Amino acid sequence: MSRGPENLRLLPREQALEMLEQHGIAPTEQRTEIARLLFGRHQHLSAEQILAQLSTSSARVSKATVYNTLNLFAETGLVREVVIDSTKRFYDSNPDPHHHLFHTDTGRLEDVAPARVQIGELPGLPASMEVLGVDVVIRVGPRRDS
Amino acid sequence: MSRGPENLRLLPREQALEMLEQHGIAPTEQRTEIARLLFGRHQHLSAEQILAQLSTSSARVSKATVYNTLNLFAETGLVREVVIDSTKRFYDSNPDPHHHLFHTDTGRLEDVAPARVQIGELPGLPASMEVLGVDVVIRVGPRRDS
DNA sequence: CAGGGGGTTAGACAAAGTCTAGTTCCCATT
DNA sequence: AATGGGAACTAGACTTTGTCTAACCCCCTG
Structure with missing residues (x-):
């Protein structure tokens, strides 16, 4: 590892x-x-x-x-x-908004351009609350043809 | 907690x-x-x-x-x-595809309908690899008017 | 009835992160 | 130059979460 x-x-x-x-x-x-x-x-x-x-x-x-x-x-x-x-x-250490690709086999983490992921509005969130962040992690691994 | x-x-x-x-x-x-x-x-x-x-x-x-x-x-x-x-x-225990809203103040986790999040294609993924899952976590907490 | 294998158990162990008490360093005041 | 206070740092103990191990149990098969 x-x-x-x-x-x-x-x-x-x-x-x-x-x-x-x-x-x-x-x-x-x-x-x-x-x-x-x-x-x-x-x-x-x-x-x-x-x-x-x-x-x-x-x-x-x-x-x-x-x-x-x-x-x-x-x-x-x-x-x-x-x-x-x-x-x-x-x-x-990348300050720009982006998401992540996680390789389950190697444990490596890779950046993904944010354009690929669209987050819609979140209704029902009280005004006293705010969104602190959105984390998207796409887990990939070796194909395991079941 | x-x-x-x-x-x-x-x-x-x-x-x-x-x-x-x-x-x-x-x-x-x-x-x-x-x-x-x-x-x-x-x-x-x-x-x-x-x-x-x-x-x-x-x-x-x-x-x-x-x-x-x-x-x-x-x-x-x-x-x-x-x-x-x-x-x-x-x-x-929810088997349907969906995402999560995490309340940082209470530690509670809430489901979010998957329709609110659109994931585009992921080019550049080798054929030997497959997507095992996509986790989207939206962290929310009390507004902290900086 | 003997043997074997999957499943369960208690408790030892491991890894990651937090806490604490003591120390050091810096700076402002005298 | 001496003093006092606060922030930051350190080593090491501790906590928490999860894994491992060895023994055991139970059921099934021969």
């Missing part, structure tokens, strides 16, 4: 700091490093993967901080939390 | 047996009881809730059996496994 570093890229520190500031997040060293890693490319990382990646790099970040930071990022809308398998959360 | 029994209903034993048979599942006592509970109404139950419910009733079923049975039901398509909150799986 684990894959290689698959050409790791880090966002320049300056851009990471800018992102944090735009979302009103105090730019600590750890948060900056996590942001640099996560936003280095469009990808879907789990807390576990981030933790592993960081612990091999120069930066030293504790498990609690990784979880705290990812939750903070998710709350402020900096990243999107995607839940597929109940045993894993992914954090999606 | 836990709610009362909310007018529990059991499916007649006869119908439960019929469902199991149609899906090629050997009808043991425990499986029948789980099916009666789950299919007594359209609902979304977690393994935890089923376990709790059964342990108060006459039937005595172990944790392992509840999990084994739910996984078996899911594999054979008898129930649909729905993952929203990453800390819990729900088992959906």
Whole structure:
């Protein structure tokens, strides 16, 4: 299930700091490093993967901080939390609205253009409620001709 | 987070047996009881809730059996496994295609008619792959006028 | 009656994430 | 420069959800 570093890229520190500031997040060293890693490319990382990646790099970040930071990022809308398998959360660094294709055989998550999915109106939703998000996950796997 | 029994209903034993048979599942006592509970109404139950419910009733079923049975039901398509909150799986007794509305404040899951969501074609999917399912979850919560 | 296999059980175990208490760091005030 | 306070970080204990294992039971068949 684990894959290689698959050409790791880090966002320049300056851009990471800018992102944090735009979302009103105090730019600590750890948060900056996590942001640099996560936003280095469009990808879907789990807390576990981030933790592993960081612990091999120069930066030293504790498990609690990784979880705290990812939750903070998710709350402020900096990243999107995607839940597929109940045993894993992914954090999606693609800020644009889109949906997901999940490969059940490899565990890989792939982006899908939002144009392919149309959501109609939702009548009957009280005015006090608002739609926080729409998650579409298309699960695909090897054909198993029953 | 836990709610009362909310007018529990059991499916007649006869119908439960019929469902199991149609899906090629050997009808043991425990499986029948789980099916009666789950299919007594359209609902979304977690393994935890089923376990709790059964342990108060006459039937005595172990944790392992509840999990084994739910996984078996899911594999054979008898129930649909729905993952929203990453800390819990729900088992959906509604066999018709539909989507879900998730209330982030109460943790309640609600059905949404499938007509409201249109999924386009998915080009680029290899012939060896097939779509196993499409899960649409609309998360709603109290308005938080930013 | 012996053997075998599926099903069930209790409890040990594993994985993911949360919590807690203590520490460090930064900054403002004196 | 010293002091005090608050936010953030850390290690590790803990919790929760689900899986695994070994023993057992029951029924069926030979």
